[in-house]
Amino acid sequence: MQRTTNQDHMLSEEQIRRRRKKAKQARMKRLRRLRRLLIAGMILIVAALAGLGILIYRNTYTGVINQGKKALVDGNYAKAEQLFSKAIEKDGKREEGYLNLAKTYEDQKELEKADTLFEKAVTDYPDSVGVYRAAVEFYVDSDQTDKISPIMNECTSTEVLTALDDYVAKLPVFSLDEEEVYDDVQELTLSSKGKGNIYYTIDGSEPTQSSTKYEDPIQLSQEGETTVRAIFVNQKGIPSLEVKKTFTIRFPIADAPAVSPTTGEYIQALAVEIRVPDGYTAYYTTDGSEPTEGSQKYTGSLMINKDTELNVVLIDKNGRKSEVTTRKYRFSS
Structure with missing residues (x-):
């Protein structure tokens, strides 16, 4: 330290100023280079982190x-x-x-x-x-x-x-039980939870939004089987699954037909009357055999003028038969 101080005393003030300036510039240069290295390092780190982040994000x-x-x-x-x-x-x-x-x-x-x-x-x-x-x-x-x-x-x-x-489009609900056989005309009501419309068919076709819209109870008045197919369409226009049920109506079979006059012995020709209920046709034989759909059809006019065993049956459109009524007519001279 002493040597340096002595040398400084031996230098002129201008030389000292220049030397100090040069030393300061060297220090600034080193600082700038260090700063550049730090910045470059930071940029590399940020880039690496960004690249890693992008890689991580792309894989999320x-x-x-x-x-x-x-x-x-x-x-x-x-x-x-x-x-x-x-x-x-x-x-x-x-x-x-x-x-x-x-x-x-x-x-x-x-x-x-x-x-x-x-x-x-x-x-x-x-x-x-x-x-x-x-x-x-x-x-x-x-x-x-x-x-x-x-x-x-x-x-x-x-x-x-x-x-x-x-x-969610709820299934339409049927008011009648398809397992039951009904003996009279039935009224079928359809319902469903939620707001929307029910559409149905009774001709066997698949129900769509173009089918009959349910508004009033469905009248099941035909004897035999009637298949009702229905869907519910909610307010968003989403149709439910189809519900398909077949209902069976079997009207009671008519009693044996009423035939007059009654069995007996007569002295002159008879005009025989057979009472035929709605939905039935009467068939008869005069030879004692059992009547069928192939027998003579009663049309409202039947005259008998000899000994006869008359057998009469009622048959509906589904082929169901009533009991047979038998009348035996005898004629005396």
């Missing part, structure tokens, strides 16, 4: 979905399918993966693959609101509302049914 559920959407927009269906399937593998309960994969199938006109996708999804995740919402939204957007009820009808999750209550 949302990142994979967004990549799939871009591939779909670009028309790269194979890549889109791969990415959306990957998203589903990451989280099988979220709706975006299913919804976008189904749209990818739709764009390729492969709707059966979308059906298979949702059938498997609701089987694998029966309590997932996201899975069911994806199916419902897809079928609504693709005008396939008839496919919603088959899926929702199998759902047993209260959470799902509550969350998607607007999309």
Whole structure:
């Protein structure tokens, strides 16, 4: 230190000033270089972190979905399918993966693959609101509302049914029991929970929204079997599953026909009268044999003038027969 001080005394003030300036410049240069190194290092670290962040993001559920959407927009269906399937593998309960994969199938006109996708999804995740919402939204957007009820009808999750209550179309309820055989004209009423309309057919055809809208009770007045098929369509235009029931009406068989005059011995020709109830036709024989539909039909005029055993039966349009009435007429000279 002493030596340096002595040397400084030996230098002129100008030389000292220059030396100090030069030393300061050297220090500033080192600081600037160190600063540049630090900044470059920070930039590299930030870039590395950003790159890592991008890599991590691209591998997240949302990142994979967004990549799939871009591939779909670009028309790269194979890549889109791969990415959306990957998203589903990451989280099988979220709706975006299913919804976008189904749209990818739709764009390729492969709707059966979308059906298979949702059938498997609701089987694998029966309590997932996201899975069911994806199916419902897809079928609504693709005008396939008839496919919603088959899926929702199998759902047993209260959470799902509550969350998607607007999309649940309840089955129509029939007031009559199809297991019972009725012996008189019946009045059938149809009802369903929720707001909407019921549509039905009685000609055996499949009910649609173009079928007869239920407004008044259905009169079942024909003897035999009548098949009623009905659906309920809720306010969102979603049809329920079909309910199909067959009702049977068997009117009581008429008693044995009333035939007059009664059995007896007569001295002159008889005009025989047979009382025929509505819905029946009377057939008769005069040779003692049992009458059938192939026998003589009673038309309101029957004259007997010789010994005769008259047998009469009533037959309805369904071929059901009454008991046979027998009258024996004898004539004396």
